Amino acid sequence: MFQFVGVVLLADFFSGLVHWAEDAYVRKETPVVGRWIGEANIEHHVRPRAFVVRSWWASSWDLVLTSVLVLMGAWWLKALTWKVWVFALVSANANQVHKWAHRAPHENGRVVTLLQKLKLLQTQRHHARHHTGQKNSHYCSITNFLNPLLEEINFWQGLEYVIEKTLRFKRKPDISVKAIAQPA
């Protein structure tokens, strides 16, 4: 049980890491990945509910693909344990859990709503914190447990600081935040 929780939190951490990297550094004009994820990412900050109508496959295919690669890699290395399976399955559904956190209970149905109430899945109120202010916190999107810890130690800001100092890469401005700061 303890290990299971650990693996879920690890998947939660990776979902946050990818989300953070996209929010901080990927924009529409970013080479290679920009058109593919930069646009959708900013779109989500501008119109958070736009993606809730998308199917599971439409919002998860890229994560499913990545998970399949992880599974194949683990199999090739003869390290395909139940932990790798749990990690891959949870990671593949990170965006679906994120989507549920943007939907109302009547849209999610009873089972998902119950899991959210039991705090086994990230809740709407918790995820809303990512969409307020500078939109630079609460990046993990699967549980409610990891974000408070990472925010407490200023993990993401620390990471951005180290990257700026070592690689000279600055966090990019978020147009959805600017729009709020300077109303036209």
Ligand SMILES: [Zn+2]
């Ligand atoms: Zn975001």
Ligand SMILES: [Zn+2]
């Ligand atoms: Zn969101």
